[in-house]
Amino acid sequence: MAQAAQAIIGDSEFDRDTAVTPRAAGVYDAELSAGWTIFNAVNGGYLLAILGRALGEALPHPDPFSVSAHYLTASVPGPAVIRTQVVRAGRTLSTGEASLFQYAEDGTEIERIRVLATYGDLNALTDEVRTSARPPAIAPIEQCFGAEDGPAPLPGGSAITERLSIKLDPATVGWAVGAPSGKGEMRGWLGLADGRDADPLSMLLAVDAMPPTAFELGLKGWTPTIELTTHIRRRPAPGPLRVSITTRNLAGGFLEEDADVWDSADRLVAQSRQLARAPRV
Template identity: 75%
Template sequence: MPDTLSEATRSEFDRDTSVRLREPGVHDADLSPGWAIGHALNGGYLLAVLGRALGKTLPHPDPFTVTAHYLSATAAGPAVVRSETARAGRTLSTGTASLFQTGADGEEAERIRVLATYGDLGALGDDVRTSAKPPIMPPREQCFSAQDYPAGPDATPEISKRLDLRLDPATCGWAVGAPSGRGEMRGWLGLADGRDADPLSLLMAVDALPPTAFELGLSGWVPTVELTVHVRARPAPGPLRVCVTTANLAGGFLEEDVQIWDSADRLVTQSRQLARAKLD
């Protein structure tokens, strides 16, 4: 399926997650350094690249559930995504995809492996029975952006320049050396260029906030081991509200549970990931 937007009109997210068909089931990608955290690329950004390739392989348009296992760190540069249809039904289709890069030794290494089921979110009914509640947060203008970071915006990860992220001050104690210990992170989230969220960008959004490990008093890189995302609805235009919680840090690993709410107060995405935490 060819991209329908030209390079000039596509948003930065769309350009940086684009893939080119080499042959059936094989797509080439140029992974952008703009989505890096340190030397490694953000796991949510990479999941969106894989999700786009799967969307061009499977007969249904939208990710419903995507599970990714991160095998090794992925760097900016050329990559190839190999995808395969496992089953194509009338309302759902399931496929697999893997992202590969060629290392300095000239050998190809698998970085991420995904199993996903796609469908059509627009075909779902209107019956919604949700006991969960949207997170209570201050208005966006009262939340902290990268410009408020004590060390200055240039000290934030490269990915922060691609996002319009406003963190709830109640979850920002880590930034001034006073973590709350609660394992929570909340914020308003959009893309910096104003592109509205869609099911594909939600795959990135679940991994866009700083790790809850920071509010637990830890620092450093928190690499994802496994991430499962459920996309429940196409989001309404406007900023998203993202709530991340961790209930258990044990043995150097923690889980992060994410809820994403759209501007219409609808729960549009849920996810859980297992991540490795650096213990001092």
């Protein structure tokens, strides 16, 4: 049932590592790669992209418009199975559900993440834009800092940084040298390390690919996502993305992160909000 290029697996590592193989109607096998982990857990945006690919296969429309995910337990590298269900298939939009499962040592299935998503065709959108949003103020990419410019790797591992090209604005890297700003902001340029241009599927990764804002709040450690809702607004133009993430409120051990993603044509192409657990100090 899949349409468009979303279901076509290319030569990019991202495409290979988000591949799904049909097992039965609406059921897909996947292999969660260890290359997309941080603090030994599989990254939430990468998981969202895998589920997004499976839903793109199952639904009659090609592109994610709105994807809401609840992360139930931490995923680990290895085999997984995705079960999808078509909730409604309309003329311009379709809605589906998907859950990703892994297996315990005794063979018991463990549900890791559950998604409800609406898909459509981004190519069919009108060109009308009325907005007060503006691209974030980020230093030129040559003045920003990548993982190669930082100190020692994150404790617990950060394999995902080898698959991404992240250049952080100097104003948001104080955490890396022991001087966090306390502002709860993270801004920078983002792309895939192998040069693959962004598309609607990879933007599901982009909204959760930057270092957590908790680092600039002076907190260190894993910041697990509880819930993440992403809106894909446009098909991005070729070139690096600019990502701005802010946290305004950390309370009761939880924080929110609001992300805006802009393309090289200065268009707001994706937005998200997530609730995450603050690192335990």
